[in-house]
């Protein structure tokens with residue numbers, strides 16, 4: 140039997156059947172929703188008239204407790220008024236609202252729900268009830284919170300912590316990295332770290348890349364560039380981060396800035412090398428002396444016996460050269476053993492005049508010689524011959540630096556080196572000093588050379604011309620007199636060697652190093668001192684407080700800005716160092732000037748302030764102080780600025 144006509148499915152349902160089917164479908168949807176989500180239905184005021192089991196479970200209220208209640212029953216008071224207002228204006232306007240809400244359960248614990256609120260509209264388009272469909276996202280929120288806490292912890296680290304993808308694009312950059320490199324996280328995220336930091340040496344970087352993929356970790360040292368172009372050395376530790384399947388995803392890198400440590404180590408090694416070279420040279424010189432003495436004596440004997448003119452002439456050549464050799468040996472010995480000649484009271488003025496006389500007689504006319512020595516120069520306790528040698532060595536170097544001509548200036552003066560100054564200069568001790576400076580107008584000495592020229596046998600001169608012992612010998616002599624040498628040099632401008640020799644304590648003069656009391660006093664003015672070196676901050680604070688000032692201390696630029704913002708109306712003067720990590724002096728000064736264009740500033744620098752004086756953006760700086768400076772210079776600078 141065959142049947143014809145439409146199948147039941149194809150038959151149009153009657154209105155009753157359609158309604159029944161819709162209601163059934165709705166019931167199915169509601170059932171499915173109830174199984175999957177946390178569901179509540181409210182009237183248009185937010186009064187709950189339906190709550191499913193999941194809602195009861197998560198809120199810990201029974202259905203009886205929830206029904207008829209305002210939704211505020213689960214309010215955690217976490218969200219701002221604006222957040223709630225946005226929720227209400229959206230749904231009251233007939234639109235769907237979606238967001239993440241933190242709620243409070245009956246026992247006082249908190250939970251997070253991803254929430255969608257759908258309004259049910261009447262014929263006029265006005266909501267008459269709302270359905271809230273939620274899912275529990277507490278775990279995800281906690282994980283996010285943990286990550287935020289961990290990131291905050293990572294920000295506490297001194298080291299630079301960065302995460303890169305396998306192509307070295309930056310994914311994470313902590314505060315330590317901001318401090319070390321000077322780039323803010325926002326500026327570098329997704330940039331290529333290799334290009335940004337110009338990591339060197341390239342071969343080592345490639346080796347690190349190979350090793351990290353093979354072994355999962357790598358440690359080594361790189362040279363990298365900071366934002367301001369200066370180079371730093373970092374100890375770099377790499378760890379490969381893998382996903383759940385074990386595939387490599389990114390590289391976690393921790394970099395420690397070891398620039399300063401390396402510099403100290405190099406200084407230490409240099410000092411050790413100097414000591415061992417000294418010992419070695421001393422030994423050889425001693426043996427050479429034993430070789431030269433009989434030669435010189437034999438020449439004398441031969442000269443007695445020689446009766447023809449030619450032989451005597453040759454013997455004279457022999458004697459002159461053997462004597463020169465003996466002189467050189469003496470020089471090596473005086474460097475190697477240190478010098479312990481006889482010390483008597485010497486007026487350096489006489490010595491300087493003598494040197495000037497020799498220079499005027501022997502130097503070419505293309506070199507101008509100036510000298511300035513005050514009449515009241517203090518006496519020193521010294522071996523005059525040795526100090527003579529120190530000054531001659533410096534003048535000969537100055538001459539050699541100016542093959543094309545120029546000027547040599549010898550200036551002398553009395554100076555009190557105080558605790559302030561001594562803390563800024565490693566070799567200086569507080570006390571009264573006679574300072575003799577020899578300046579030239581030659582090509583200057585680069586920073587790199589400056590750290591090497593006092594090393595024995597280091598010379599920039601041709602082999603035959605220089606022994607490389609002139610400056611080390613001068614330094615040894617000056618040190619053996621309890622003094623030190625200060626070098627200041629600028630490329631293309633010239634160099635200035637200042638020899639500090641302790642003054643002889645004369646009766647009636649102030650005790651060495653003691654603070655003078657006739658210096659200008661402050662009257663409770665507040666001074667903001669910004670310096671990255673703790674010892675300098677301490678001594679400056681001590682000095683200023685002793686002399687009647689109040690002091691605020693900051694160890695770097697950003698801290699200074701925060702302090703200034705709090706005490707803007709009280710701070711009379713800001714004293715800031717120019718060379719600081721992270722935010723340097725010029726940047727700090729510019730930021731302070733933006734906060735207050737009338738801020739009064741004294742800027743101090745160990746690299747010579749003339750460099751900064753030409754920086755147009757630092758026009759507002761009223762006084763530049765050369766580091767190291769004494770308490771006297773500092774107090775006079777403050778008095779001057781406060782008087783004007």
Ligand code: FAD
Nearest residue numbers: 181184185210211213214215223224227231240256269271
């Ligand atoms: P309120 O004074 O209640 O609200 C702050 C501002 O919101 C008010 O100043 C007003 O501008 C606006 N506002 C408040 N009530 C209304 C209203 N009836 N009509 C128009 N605007 C109004 N809150 C939660 O904390 N967690 C939830 O999970 C949550 N789910 C909700 C689900 C639904 C379906 C609805 C309708 C509301 C929900 N609310 C929820 C909001 C809750 O009703 C409260 O408004 C909220 O808890 C803030 O309470 P309050 O006393 O701090 O501020």
